[in-house]
Amino acid sequence: MSAKSVLRAVDKNKYDVTMIGISKEGRWLLAKDSAKALQSTEVTGTDLAPVMLNYSADRTLMALDSDSFGEILEGSIDVFFPILHGPFGEDGTIQGLLELAGSAYVGSGVVGSAVGMDKEVMKRVFRGEGLPQLDYLVVSRRRWRAEAPAVRAEIEAKFTYPVFVKPASLGSSVGVCKIHSADELAAGMNEAASFDTKVVVEAAAPASREVECAVLGNDFPKASILGEIVPGNEFYDYNDKYIDDNSQLIIPARVSEATSDRVRQIALDAFTAVGAAGMARVDFFVGKDDEKIYLNEINTIPGFTPISMYPKLWDATGIGYSELIDKLIELALERHRDRQQTRTAL
Ligand SMILES: Nc1ncnc2c1ncn2[C@@H]1O[C@H](COP(=O)(O)OP(=O)(O)O)[C@@H](O)[C@H]1O
Ligand SMILES: [Mg+2]
Structure with missing residues (x-):
């Protein structure tokens, strides 16, 4: 939705926009007709061409399908606008790729993002x-799984309920739980720990x-x-x-x-x-x-x-x-x- 909005509003007289989508599997797809691709909810394979960023040379987008492998599909990209949330988008990884490509990109660099x-x-x-900021404690998933009673004791010595538990690196509130009392702690910790190797336990504001x-x-x-x-x-x-x-x-x-x-x-x-x-x-x-x-x-x-x-x-x-x-x-x-x-x- 964010990408769609940006595409609609960007000044087309000033900028020549190339749309790249990223599938859940991490595949980069070039939407040949980007406006159409964003309008339909079910984008069909024929509208989308798998591509890779040629980061070693000229910031071109090259075909990845077997017939035309390596063919340049789009010329050099001057600025990337990452409109991505969460891991592999907001965490410095894609920013690192764009650094390797020597490209300008909107927003924070590797360190700020990470x-x-x-x-x-x-x-x-x-x-x-x-x-x-509020008081907090960080618990590794391995520690939680290995010694839950000790972790529980530590949490209960430091905080009174309610507390919030969250995966350390996710966003969009995914895996964030409000723990109202001792009997909810294990389920909340397990939920947060299923999304990350580190869990942040935090006093409720x-x-x-x-x-x-x-x-x-x-x-x-x-x-x-x-x-x-x-x-x-x-x-x-x-x-x-x-x-x-x-x-x-x-x-x-x-x-x-x-x-x-x-x-x-x-x-x-x-x-x-x-x-x-x-x-x-x-x-x-x-x-x-x-x-x-x-x-x-x-x-x-x-x-x-x-x-x-x-x-x-x-x-x-x-x-x-x-x-x-x-x-x-x-x-x-x-x-x-x-x-x-x-x-x-x-
Ligand atoms: N310590 C807290 N006290 C009260 N509410 C909290 C606390 N931590 C998180 N929340 C609630 O959970 C939401 C999501 O938590 P947040 O830390 O912003 O994670 P995310 O990165 O997923 O957005 C917040 O917008 C807020 O409503
Ligand atoms: Mg938030």
């Missing part, structure tokens, strides 16, 4: 910067608003006005995000001006701390009564439909959807030019 994706490393980096800030820029990033998510379910889980659609977006967030200023500054600090670039959405919990601020996470590839929080926040701040896409591409080119000036040998 740190933003791994909640344990992200939290450690935030802690190093003195940014406020005291009665809070979920507040989000959009950041845009490279070395001199800017923070948007704030938005608020009112979950339709007990928390903002997968169903609430993508299926039930009962949650509400409120812009601006219902917090005082002083708190808003503070949140925006922390969002910028978080962006810089993980080494993000281009764009990110930084998410917070803000106490309903005391407006106490806890940084929750940074998302280096936020949702990108016109009704997603990231573009909505920029729209409310004065940058419309098409202009935002344009700015992101400019930022990608700027960063690429900057990095090209770096020496890689003596």
Whole structure:
């Protein structure tokens, strides 16, 4: 949906767009007629050609099917716009491939993407910067499986229920569980551990608003006005995000001006701390009564439909959807030019 929205809004007089889809198996598919491919929900094989990125030379896309193997299907790609969420999209892996190809791309580089994706490393980096966050504990899946009673004792010594458990590197609330009491702990840990080798156990935020800030820029990033998510379910889980659609977006967030200023500054600090670039959405919990601020996470590839929080926040701040896409591409080119000036040998 995000890709479809970007394709629709991108300035076609300025940019010549080539669509690449990635199948669940990791296969790259070139949509010859990209607009059509995105319109139909059931894209048939004939519309899609398997391709690979020639990263060793000229950033061309080459055919992978047996008849025309190696034939160049698309000329050199100047800028990639990864509109991908989660592992192999948002975590620095595809960014690494694009680095090898010597290509410009929208958003964070390898380090910013990888740190933003791994909640344990992200939290450690935030802690190093003195940014406020909830207490947490990281448990490896192997340890949980080997010594569950000791892990349980450790969790119960450190926290009182409810706690949240989450896979360290996933997103979209997949595998995130709210544990209300001791008898739910094992099931929640097992669920989170089925999605990752590390599980983050975290204190539940005291009665809070979920507040989000959009950041845009490279070395001199800017923070948007704030938005608020009112979950339709007990928390903002997968169903609430993508299926039930009962949650509400409120812009601006219902917090005082002083708190808003503070949140925006922390969002910028978080962006810089993980080494993000281009764009990110930084998410917070803000106490309903005391407006106490806890940084929750940074998302280096936020949702990108016109009704997603990231573009909505920029729209409310004065940058419309098409202009935002344009700015992101400019930022990608700027960063690429900057990095090209770096020496890689003596
Ligand atoms: N410590 C917490 N206290 C209260 N709610 C939480 C906490 N952690 C997560 N949540 C809820 O779960 C949702 C998903 O958790 P989050 O850490 O943002 O993971 P993801 O990366 O999957 O989005 C949040 O938007 C929030 O509604
Ligand atoms: Mg989240």
